[in-house]
Amino acid sequence: MDTSECGAEICSLDDLRADIPLTRQYIYLNSCTFGPVPRSIQACMADALRAENEEIIAIRGKEAGVRFYSRAEQARCTLADLLGVSAGDVAWTYNTTTATRLAIMGIGWQPGDKLAVTDVEHVSTNRAAAGLAQSRGVETTVIPSTGPGEAVYAGPDLFLEQLDRLLTPAHRMLVMSHVSNIDGRRLPVTEAARMARARGVRTLVDGAQSLGIFTVDAAAMGADFYSGSVHKWLLGPPGIGFLFVSSNSRKEFNPFDFPVVKDDTGDAERAPMTASALCELGTANYALRIGAGACVETARRIGLGKIEERCRLLTARLRAGLRLVPGIRVASPEEWELSSSVTTIQLDEGTPERCQRFVERLLEEYGIVVKYRPEICGVRIGVAGFNTNEEIEQFLAATVHLIPQI
Numbered sequence: 001m002d003t004s005e006c007g008a009e010i011c012s013l014d015d016l017r018a019d020i021p022l023t024r025q026y027i028y029l030n031s032c033t034f035g036p037v038p039r040s041i042q043a044c045m046a047d048a049l050r051a052e053n054e055e056i057i058a059i060r061g062k063e064a065g066v067r068f069y070s071r072a073e074q075a076r077c078t079l080a081d082l083l084g085v086s087a088g089d090v091a092w093t094y095n096t097t098t099a100t101r102l103a104i105m106g107i108g109w110q111p112g113d114k115l116a117v118t119d120v121e122h123v124s125t126n127r128a129a130a131g132l133a134q135s136r137g138v139e140t141t142v143i144p145s146t147g148p149g150e151a152v153y154a155g156p157d158l159f160l161e162q163l164d165r166l167l168t169p170a171h172r173m174l175v176m177s178h179v180s181n182i183d184g185r186r187l188p189v190t191e192a193a194r195m196a197r198a199r200g201v202r203t204l205v206d207g208a209q210s211l212g213i214f215t216v217d218a219a220a221m222g223a224d225f226y227s228g229s230v231h232k233w234l235l236g237p238p239g240i241g242f243l244f245v246s247s248n249s250r251k252e253f254n255p256f257d258f259p260v261v262k263d264d265t266g267d268a269e270r271a272p273m274t275a276s277a278l279c280e281l282g283t284a285n286y287a288l289r290i291g292a293g294a295c296v297e298t299a300r301r302i303g304l305g306k307i308e309e310r311c312r313l314l315t316a317r318l319r320a321g322l323r324l325v326p327g328i329r330v331a332s333p334e335e336w337e338l339s340s341s342v343t344t345i346q347l348d349e350g351t352p353e354r355c356q357r358f359v360e361r362l363l364e365e366y367g368i369v370v371k372y373r374p375e376i377c378g379v380r381i382g383v384a385g386f387n388t389n390e391e392i393e394q395f396l397a398a399t400v401h402l403i404p405q406i
């Protein structure tokens with residue numbers, strides 16, 4: 001099977017839904033954690049694994065072997081294309097966490113250096129910051145994106161003002177989620193990257209919750225690094241993520257201390273290395289790479305614009321319905337441009353136990369899958385391209401019914 005044939009039968013959102021058997025049993029509103037991998041992508045990976053083990057490993061250097069590995073390499077080009085960058089700018093990693101860590105750890109920290117993060121970073125970034133503080137004496141500055149007492153993200157102004165006030169040339173790096181996994185707020189990453197660049201500060205954008213929902217142009221964004229995975233909104237396999245490393249940043253980025261190549265004069269001049277050469281180690285899982293390429297191709301065949309439009313409309317209906325349900329409040333911004341496909345609700349007099357009971361009863365009584373978010377004691381609902389209007393209506397009806405009972 002050629003990569004371009006993988007999932008070729010999926011040309012619309014209806015085809016996509018039909019290729020996800022889970023949707024016949026559950027109302028799955030948790031793609032912000034794991035997207036279900038469509039059957040055709042599973043088949044594509046299984047076939048790649050079979051071909052590699054039954055044919056290719058015996059004839060690695062021969063034409064068919066070369067074709068197989070170049071097909072895996074093609075997946076990198078497909079992903080790079082989606083990000084609006086070159087294949088040489090993209091490295092495969094295990095997941096977003098590994099990609100984010102690589103970017104952070106690869107720039108060489110000294111005691112007294114500072115790291116800046118936003119107030120809505122994923123736990124994996126906060127743990128990286130805590131580790132840097134402990135092992136290298138790096139101080140972290142948290143840039144607020146909402147003001148004191150402000151319940152819902154109101155837009156980029158406050159964050160950009162605070163960034164302007166708090167970010168200094170002593171900061172080596174600014175880490176920002178493109179879309180928060182807590183409440184779905186969308187941060188002004190392009191403007192923030194511009195401000196950081198003006199101070200000589202590198203930027204890393206965590207794209208775990210953005211890629212696959214709306215168009216991401218990593219080059220135009222102007223960040224030095226962009227990390228992500230395919231197992232959420234792109235409905236790809238878990239265990240494979242990526243790191244975009246801009247060509248400028250690669251001059252001083254060497255996370256694994258690869259030997260420096262000297263130029264003709266003997267100066268220790270770094271040769272222009274690709275992101276892959278700098279970040280990838282040892283033997284790879286080619287079936288996963290092929291699966292990652294196939295899920296990106298599937299999204300493009302359906303149309304990224306169509307996926308975004310479906311998510312936008314369903315999210316708007318969801319939020320409008322939720323605002324009419326007594327006993328809850330929506331913690332995510334109303335406007336699509338300030339948010340994304342993630343909507344988090346909080347319960348009046350909400351306790352972790354009440355939220356968890358709500359999540360459990362939705363699953364047990366209605367087959368609805370959502371997730372408890374401890375950071376704000378909320379319940380997170382993620383709307384993907386394969387979800388439907390009927391599912392949103394059923395979720396709203398279930399919510400109206402359950403909230404007074406829990």
Ligand SMILES: Cc1ncc(COP(=O)(O)O)c(C=O)c1O
Nearest residue numbers: 095096097122177181206208229
């Ligand atoms: C914003 C954000 N960053 C990082 C991660 C970690 O992703 P991964 O499991 O791919 O390492 C997540 C996962 O939920 C996330 O939402």
